[in-house]
Amino acid sequence: MAQIQWSSEFETGIMSVDGQHQNLLGIVNKFAAAVEIGKGRRIMGDILRDLVGYTQEHFLYEESLMKEAEYSNLTLHVAQHHQLLEKVQRFQFDFNQGKRLTKDVHSFLQYWLLNHIQVDDIAFANWLAAGGVEDTTTVGS
Numbered sequence: 275m276a277q278i279q280w281s282s283e284f285e286t287g288i289m290s291v292d293g294q295h296q297n298l299l300g301i302v303n304k305f306a307a308a309v310e311i312g313k314g315r316r317i318m319g320d321i322l323r324d325l326v327g328y329t330q331e332h333f334l335y336e337e338s339l340m341k342e343a344e345y346s347n348l349t350l351h352v353a354q355h356h357q358l359l360e361k362v363q364r365f366q367f368d369f370n371q372g373k374r375l376t377k378d379v380h381s382f383l384q385y386w387l388l389n390h391i392q393v394d395d396i397a398f399a400n401w402l403a404a405g406g407v408e409d410t411t412t413v414g415s
């Protein structure tokens with residue numbers, strides 16, 4: 275599982291959100307590196323705990339921005355967050371059951387970076403930048 279470099283394609287233009295996305299990417303890359311060099315289960319478990327905790331914290335932060343702005347697509351976005359969070363919690367559960375996770379974490383990362391950030395988070399940022407008037411329900415589809 276390769277490390278993924280942050281790229282301008284992932285930028286929403288909301289500095290706090292971009293910073294948190296970079297931190298999340300950092301945690302996933304740390305996980306990938308730990309898998310690569312065969313770190314023990316205790317360390318991997320710690321990294322997964324960070325991933326779950328930070329994902330939760332970050333989603334709540336994003337949702338608070340969206341609520342404050344009365345984002346028109348809030349309900350859908352929150353539902354997507356729930357799905358992503360469930361996925362990460364599932365990894366943690368599976369890991370605790372002794373399962374190997376490399377591919378699952380990689381597919382989460384790809385979905386999260388390529389789909390959620392580049393489509394849904396950027397849709398919110400564009401909506402916000404446009405003064406909160408644009409209907410973004412069709413963006414990215």
Ligand SMILES: [Fe+2]
Nearest residue numbers: 336390394395
């Ligand atoms: Fe989001």
